[in-house]
Amino acid sequence: MQVKMSRRRFLVGSTQLGAGAAFLSNITQALGKDKRIGLALIGKLEGPDVITDEAAWPTSLSEAPDLAARVSAGKLPPVAKRIGKHPLVIKPVHEIGRYGGTWRRAFTGPGDYVNGIRNASGPDNVLFFDYAAQNVVPNIARGWETSADGKETLLFLREGMHWSDGKSFTADDFVFWFEDIYQNRKIVPAESAFLSPNGKPGRVEKVNNYTVKLSFDEPYSFIVEVLAGYTGLDGSASGNFYGMGLFAPAHYLKGYLPKYSGADKIAADAAAAGYDNWVLYFKAKSDWSRNPDLPVVTP
Known part of the structure; x- marks a missing residue:
């Protein structure tokens, strides 16, 4: 699409650009003369x-x-x-x-869930950024390894780690999330872009109890940053309530899936709890802010 610009609009725009450049020039000169300017704002x-x-x-x-x-x-x-x-x-x-x-705080109401995310529920990303937001560091996972072609990433879990109810936290919790939650189109209607580079779905596999493999058909250059950032693969605390998160407490949430507990039972339980269908019921049980019994790996 071509956009035509009148001579008057061009002159006005040029004037605004010129004024902006002059302003930035003045700021630069001031900083150059006094090195202390701005330092007190950063520390x-x-x-x-x-x-x-x-x-x-x-x-x-x-x-x-x-x-x-x-x-x-x-x-x-x-x-x-x-x-x-x-x-x-x-x-x-x-x-x-x-x-x-x-602890006294002044943030309540419908958005208080977000305050919980910021202050108490995590982050439980498998990886995270350092305090300067420059480098990725271990978090839930103790380390990682990406193949030379960028198509596979191994996540090394912490042997002996547990969910808050004392059950072991293992690669099975990742496979359960991938196969029974993420790939269930009633829970997650479509593939997430965060797990589908160039639109090609990735895979989550168990290597052993404490090693998880993420596989892709094409190089995924930013997978480590995605795992450390606020994305759909950012841990159970902020992702499970809508079917994302990369891992979930398999031993607990299987009890709310028709595949494991029977469609009739789950439907009856959902209705008794006041939900229109089992999907809404499952998502509520997957949400720490609505279900205090949900096992977590956070405070």
């Missing part, structure tokens, strides 16, 4: 670091006083038995915070 960027070198991990473990009291009461195993073989170790910015206290 020193600080944040926690993910420690991947096992030699730098702490040799002893401690826990919150409330958890220690539960151990003493026999309600929890000792912390050493609760931590898996490959824990997520984070070095705090300055020091470990104080336990307890009251």
